[in-house]
Amino acid sequence: MSLLLAASTQRTIGWVLALLVTVPVIFLMARRAFVILFRADPEVGSEVELAPNRLPAVPDEVLEGTRLDRSLGAGLVTLALIGVVLPLYWLGEPGRIDGADANYNRIFTDRGGESYEELCTACHGPGGGPGAAQFTLTDASGDFVSQVSWAAPALNTVLTRFSEEEVTHVLNFGRNGVMPAWGGPGGGPLTEQQVNNLVVWMRSIQLDPDTIAANVRNGAAERKAALLKEADPSLSDEEAAAAAGAFMGEVDDMLAPLKANAEATLSARISGVERLPEGEARDRELAKIESQLEDFVAADLLAEDFADKDVLIAWGEVLFSNRADAGVYGCARCHTAGFSYQAVEQAERVDGTPVQDSYDQGGGAFGPSLTGGATVTRFIDPGQQQTFITIGSQTGVSYGSAGRSSQGSGQMPGFGARAEGDNEYNALLSQPEIAAIVAYERSL
Numbered sequence: 001m002s003l004l005l006a007a008s009t010q011r012t013i014g015w016v017l018a019l020l021v022t023v024p025v026i027f028l029m030a031r032r033a034f035v036i037l038f039r040a041d042p043e044v045g046s047e048v049e050l051a052p053n054r055l056p057a058v059p060d061e062v063l064e065g066t067r068l069d070r071s072l073g074a075g076l077v078t079l080a081l082i083g084v085v086l087p088l089y090w091l092g093e094p095g096r097i098d099g100a101d102a103n104y105n106r107i108f109t110d111r112g113g114e115s116y117e118e119l120c121t122a123c124h125g126p127g128g129g130p131g132a133a134q135f136t137l138t139d140a141s142g143d144f145v146s147q148v149s150w151a152a153p154a155l156n157t158v159l160t161r162f163s164e165e166e167v168t169h170v171l172n173f174g175r176n177g178v179m180p181a182w183g184g185p186g187g188g189p190l191t192e193q194q195v196n197n198l199v200v201w202m203r204s205i206q207l208d209p210d211t212i213a214a215n216v217r218n219g220a221a222e223r224k225a226a227l228l229k230e231a232d233p234s235l236s237d238e239e240a241a242a243a244a245g246a247f248m249g250e251v252d253d254m255l256a257p258l259k260a261n262a263e264a265t266l267s268a269r270i271s272g273v274e275r276l277p278e279g280e281a282r283d284r285e286l287a288k289i290e291s292q293l294e295d296f297v298a299a300d301l302l303a304e305d306f307a308d309k310d311v312l313i314a315w316g317e318v319l320f321s322n323r324a325d326a327g328v329y330g331c332a333r334c335h336t337a338g339f340s341y342q343a344v345e346q347a348e349r350v351d352g353t354p355v356q357d358s359y360d361q362g363g364g365a366f367g368p369s370l371t372g373g374a375t376v377t378r379f380i381d382p383g384q385q386q387t388f389i390t391i392g393s394q395t396g397v398s399y400g401s402a403g404r405s406s407q408g409s410g411q412m413p414g415f416g417a418r419a420e421g422d423n424e425y426n427a428l429l430s431q432p433e434i435a436a437i438v439a440y441e442r443s444l
């Protein structure tokens, strides 16, 4: 609507300006032509006094009287018009800029969406995924091992995990030899603008917090059921699902007293904010409190003497290896070899045996190994590890405790909420969930 308005005011002002210039010019030219063609005629034959193309001289009284007044009056009117039109034009400028921005955004989003449908759905799945890519697995000497189906991450949460620059890097250069290089810098076919359009389109498909939380929880429960069946193959699917549901109940029971505790600590502030009138300010305050409650619970979970460590670590394990939406809420797709192509459950060698007998969880793949106490060495304080997983790594920025740090590549995603420009992206994992993963990693 504002776009339409902006466009139409601009056009109207343009028309007015054009008319202001053209109408007087046409009028003067027409009058001159009229005088030359018709008025001069009766003068024919009296050239001595006045040539036929000359008008009789205007007397001084007229020139310095009505003529002068008329010219000055016209000047004044023009000046007044300019005085009114210019500020009006200036007033309309922000609207026109917003209109142009919205227009560009819409065009880029549409074009990005079209490119996605054309180039990416085959692997990532329609509408932003998830999907799977066919991939030929070879061994170190290049010999065929297996034809596998490699999980292609859903992109409807990718702008939480990575900055737009980091996403652009993946689009330009591809990853792991399975995600192709699309941009010019990586030798791909797309222009910088086309790559940018894809990123702009991704902004339009990012998920809301409730959907994300439900996906994480359901994925963790499914993963728990799979682990239970692995440990006891005699379990039916229903039995495994029921046991997994019971486990999620244990997690809730573990968290409930910690939440109650945190709420008691903040009770004065909570009731103060609840008394505020409904509106943005209240929502902002409530969100702040919500995030502080999460921080308190996470700190309790990571305390040295936390009593329920077994449930905590078991929860961390299923969050780490969550397969929901092609593994985007978890870590195993990058930190566990073979996890992305189900090397144990599905991928088979030519002789029918599985490509891997088991997973070395956190043993390292695209991301480094986290086993053998690696993360305890890297981060003295578990809280620092929690922060690192919340914000991820940045290119050229080192992470880890002083004297034990490493250079980030920007390829370790961040799982907490993120903002870029005017856009805000919801957290993929809550702080208690990240704390559980930290506890699990530190146990590896």
Ligand code: HEC
Residues within 6 Å of the ligand: 115, 116, 119, 120, 121, 122, 123, 124, 133, 134, 150, 151, 152, 153, 155, 158, 161, 167, 170, 171, 175, 176, 178, 179, 180, 182, 198, 328, 333, 340, 366
């Ligand atoms: C041949 C299959 C294939 C095609 C085509 C493909 N991708 Fe991918 N892409 C993948 C796979 C597989 C991964 C995961 C790689 C890994 O596990 O390291 C991936 C990873 C990504 C990632 C990183 C996401 C993350 O969270 O790690 C982005 C972004 C991405 N692809 C975008 C695109 C876009 C946009 C297109 C279309 C222009 C596209 N991909 C086309 C297979 C494909």
Ligand code: HEC
Residues within 6 Å of the ligand: 320, 329, 330, 331, 332, 333, 334, 335, 366, 367, 368, 369, 370, 374, 375, 378, 385, 389, 393, 394, 406, 407, 408, 409, 410, 411, 412, 413, 415, 437, 441
């Ligand atoms: C898209 C791939 C990817 C995913 C998914 C991923 N990581 Fe990473 N991770 C990396 C990379 C790459 C690094 C190395 C740092 C760098 O290059 O910036 C890393 C580094 C780390 C480190 C530091 C290890 C060290 O000793 O330097 C920790 C801890 C870690 N990741 C934990 C996690 C956790 C927890 C998750 C899931 C919640 C996760 N990662 C998901 C790619 C990934």
